Structure formats: C-alpha cells, structure tokens
Amino acid sequence: MNRSARRNMLKVVGIIMVVMLPVMLALWFAQLRAVSEISAQLRTFAELALNKTERVIQQVDLAREDAEKYQGKVCTPEHRQYMLNVSRGRLFVADLIYAEGQEFLCSTLFTFTPDHPYTIPAANYTRKPDVAIYYFRDTPFFDGYKMIYMQRGNYVAVVNPLSYSEVMSDDRSLSWGVYDTVSNAFFSVSQKASISLLHSMLRHQETTFQKDDRFYTIVKSGQRPIAAIVSTSSARFYKTLYHQATLTLPLGMICSIIILLVWSRTHREFNSPGRLLHRALNKRQLCVHYQPIIDIKNNQCVGAEALLRWPGFNGQVMSPAEFIPLAEKEGMIERITDYVVEEVFSDLGHFLAAHPDLYVSINLSASDFHSSRLIALISDKARFYSVRAQQIKIEV
Structure with missing residues (x-):
C-alpha cells in the first residue's frame, strides 16, 4: 500500500470515527443514565424497606412497653389476656411471650402454662442491658414457622420476618434482605432471596455494583445498626438502557449528521480551486518555466518567455489560461503578477545583467496594465539587478 492510499484510508477511518463519536457518546451516556436510574430505584426500595423496618421496631417497642405495665401475677389467664390485647393493638406483632432470660414461660397463643419452659438457643444479636434478638427461630410457639423473636427484659415480641421489609x-426480579451491621446476620429476606448469596455480597466495598448479571445496592440506616441490600436482574437494566437509548441515540444521530454536513461543507471550501490557489501562492508552489525564443534568421537564442504553471492541482499541471481567470475572480491576480515578476528576477536577474543582448518576456493580465504599482515593481527590480528596461518585454 503506497503512501497516498494509506493516507486516504486513514482519512476515511478518521471521518468515520468523528461521525460515529456522537453516537458512541450517546450510547455511553445512555448506559450511565441507565445505571444511575437502576441504582436510584434500588436505593429508593432499600430506603422504603429500612423505613418499614423502623416502623416494625417502633411497634415492637411500644408493645413491650405496654406489656411491662402489667402489675399482676405472671402467666395467669389474666396475664395472657392482657398480652393478647396488647399484641392485637400492634399491627406487626404476631405474639407476646413472657420470658426469664432465655427461658420462654408463656404466650398469648397457649391458654395454659407449659410444665417446662422452652429454652431458646443463644441470641444472634445482644445489647446491654437486656436486649436480645433471635433470627429465624422455629419454636413450639410457632411450630413450623421461622419467626423473629425480639426480647427486652421479660417480654419477647414475635414478628414475621417479611413484616420488616415487605x-x-x-x-418481579427484585430480591432483597435486611441485616444488622454488627453481626451481618439477616433477619428479613424476600422469598426469592438466598441468604448465603446475599451474605457473600456484603464483602464488596462499593455500595452499588454488578455481579453475576445482577445489580446490587446497599443502603445503611442512619438510625440503627441495620442495612438493606437490594438487587435486580440484568433484564431490568437492559430495559432501562433501551429506554434511555431511545432518548439519547436520536440526539447522537442528529449531531453526527450535523458534523458530517459541516465537515462536507468545510472540506469543499478547503479544497475549492480558490483556496488551493491561495495556498499554492503562500507556499510558493507555482513554477515559472522558461521557453527559449529563437531568431529564425540566424538560428540564435535571443531571449526566453516566462511561462507560469501550477503543478499538482487535480493531479495535472495547469496552464495560466486555466487558473488566471480563477485568480481574477478571487481577486488574486495582483499577487500572481508580483509572484511572477519576483521569480523572474530571482532566477534571471544576474544572468540578464551579464548578457544585455538577451531579454525575457513576461505574460501579464490585461488588468495589470492599469496598475502603476506593477511598473514601479519592475523598475525597482530592474534597477536592483542592473537590468536594462529593454530586456523586459511585456505580453498580454
């Protein structure tokens, strides 16, 4: 591949990249917007779950405070009825249990006091002086159901785990879990969630991340040592991405079309004959060739004719008959005339001074004859190089 072909190929690739850049930026911006929107949705859901958890905890605290107001003998029918009335007055409290330490003595569900108290295994979370929480415990009080038991002092409130974060x-692909940040133990998870999988995600340092085709967000509560982790499927993300792309891609395509139109117009103007001639003058790319003038009488060279040529335009050499009208139209004829005069004297000034019997013929435009500036220029050059006036002949 030659240099010209390689340059043209690179030019085409560059044009494609520039035109495609707005489209690629539009897709990138759509991806950022989709990630931001999914993260915002997950964060909003997590905050709602934490707010729901806070409401449940408040209900539990109120229920235990009401239960502690009982003044009679414990675990009697009157006591159980009192606890039943308290639990019925609280939306999220399934049952109230009277306990001494880890021994659960009686509840509202049993109309009698068991012969032997139920001893529950060690709590998942404890806080001094008398708070203990047991996560997902299957006890005789709710046989076959894993409930949350929240104990403070002698009273234990029983809560359905889904009550916290439902x-x-x-x-439909949403999955979540609520956990305490002290032990990282979950006490409420959605039905589709895997506790072991959610627990493995807690090791991530970022609060928003992607793992195994799912997007995750972790939000911590500002009131209690609890947090929620929420995830959704990649299908939800791609649906959001498609929605964002339908908004950003048309703008990117419009920008690409505008860039293409601007580039096309600029390219045409940049490579217009007038601009090319202007650059050729600035870079002194016009060439003056000298054609000998022979006297046919004695077969002797008596001078030369200066012929201006423009090499390289459209891959061919242009004669003055082709570009002089363009120069007149673009208002550059005076620059071309000055260029020719300067080139002729630069090339042949000393030679003509040394051979006074020779002359050079310069072709000028008709409009140049009305310029006193041209006469002054030729006179200055002739005087500088010691060339006689009759050695310079002007032709139209």
Whole structure:
C-alpha cells in the first residue's frame, strides 16, 4: 500500500470515527443514565424497606412497653389476656411471650402454662442491658414457622420476618434482605432471596455494583445498626438502557449528521480551486518555466518567455489560461503578477545583467496594465539587478 492510499484510508477511518463519536457518546451516556436510574430505584426500595423496618421496631417497642405495665401475677389467664390485647393493638406483632432470660414461660397463643419452659438457643444479636434478638427461630410457639423473636427484659415480641421489609414493587426480579451491621446476620429476606448469596455480597466495598448479571445496592440506616441490600436482574437494566437509548441515540444521530454536513461543507471550501490557489501562492508552489525564443534568421537564442504553471492541482499541471481567470475572480491576480515578476528576477536577474543582448518576456493580465504599482515593481527590480528596461518585454 503506497503512501497516498494509506493516507486516504486513514482519512476515511478518521471521518468515520468523528461521525460515529456522537453516537458512541450517546450510547455511553445512555448506559450511565441507565445505571444511575437502576441504582436510584434500588436505593429508593432499600430506603422504603429500612423505613418499614423502623416502623416494625417502633411497634415492637411500644408493645413491650405496654406489656411491662402489667402489675399482676405472671402467666395467669389474666396475664395472657392482657398480652393478647396488647399484641392485637400492634399491627406487626404476631405474639407476646413472657420470658426469664432465655427461658420462654408463656404466650398469648397457649391458654395454659407449659410444665417446662422452652429454652431458646443463644441470641444472634445482644445489647446491654437486656436486649436480645433471635433470627429465624422455629419454636413450639410457632411450630413450623421461622419467626423473629425480639426480647427486652421479660417480654419477647414475635414478628414475621417479611413484616420488616415487605414493600410493593412492580419489579418481579427484585430480591432483597435486611441485616444488622454488627453481626451481618439477616433477619428479613424476600422469598426469592438466598441468604448465603446475599451474605457473600456484603464483602464488596462499593455500595452499588454488578455481579453475576445482577445489580446490587446497599443502603445503611442512619438510625440503627441495620442495612438493606437490594438487587435486580440484568433484564431490568437492559430495559432501562433501551429506554434511555431511545432518548439519547436520536440526539447522537442528529449531531453526527450535523458534523458530517459541516465537515462536507468545510472540506469543499478547503479544497475549492480558490483556496488551493491561495495556498499554492503562500507556499510558493507555482513554477515559472522558461521557453527559449529563437531568431529564425540566424538560428540564435535571443531571449526566453516566462511561462507560469501550477503543478499538482487535480493531479495535472495547469496552464495560466486555466487558473488566471480563477485568480481574477478571487481577486488574486495582483499577487500572481508580483509572484511572477519576483521569480523572474530571482532566477534571471544576474544572468540578464551579464548578457544585455538577451531579454525575457513576461505574460501579464490585461488588468495589470492599469496598475502603476506593477511598473514601479519592475523598475525597482530592474534597477536592483542592473537590468536594462529593454530586456523586459511585456505580453498580454
């Protein structure tokens, strides 16, 4: 591949890249917008779940405070009825249990006091002086159901795990879990969630990340040592990405079309004959050739005719008959005339001075004859190089 072909190929590739750049930026911006929107949706859901958890905890605290107001003998029918009334007054409290330490003595679900208290295994979370929380425990009080038991002092509130974070959403692929940040133990998860999988995601340093074709967001509560992790499928993300792309891609395509039109117009103007001639003059690319003038009487060279040529335009050499009208139209004829005069004296000035019997003929445009500036220029050059006036002949 020669240099010209390589240069043309690079030019085409460059044009394609510049034209495609707005489209690529539009897709990139759509991707950023989709990630931001998905993250915002997940964060909003996580905050709703944490707010729901806060409401449940408040209900539990109120229920235990009401239960502690009982003054009679514990675990009697009156006591159980009192606890039942308290639990019925709280939306998220499934049951109230009276306990001494880890021994659960009686609850509202049993109309009698068991012969032997139920001893629950060690708590998942404890806080001094008397708070203990047991996650997902299957006890005789709710046989076959893994409930959350929240104990403070002698009273234990039983809560369905879904009560903490059950929030309505139109995203069927949504999966979430709420956990305490002290032990990283989950106490509420969605039905489709895997606790082991969610637990493995807690090691990530970022609060928003992607893993195994799912997007995750972790939001911590500002009130309690709890946090929520929420995830959605990549299908949800691609749906959002498609929506964003339908907004940004048309703008990118419009920008590409505008760039292409501007480039096309600029390219045409840059490579117009007038601009090319202007650059050729600035770079002194016009060439003066000298054609000998022979006297046919004695077969002797008596001078030369200066012929201006423009090499390289459209791959061929142009004669003055082709570009002089263009120069007149573009208002550059005076520059070309000065250029020819300067080139002739630069090339032949000393030679003509040494051979006074020879002359040079210069072709000028008709409009040049009305310029006193040209006469002064030729006179100055002739005087500088010691060339006689009769050695310079002017032709139209």
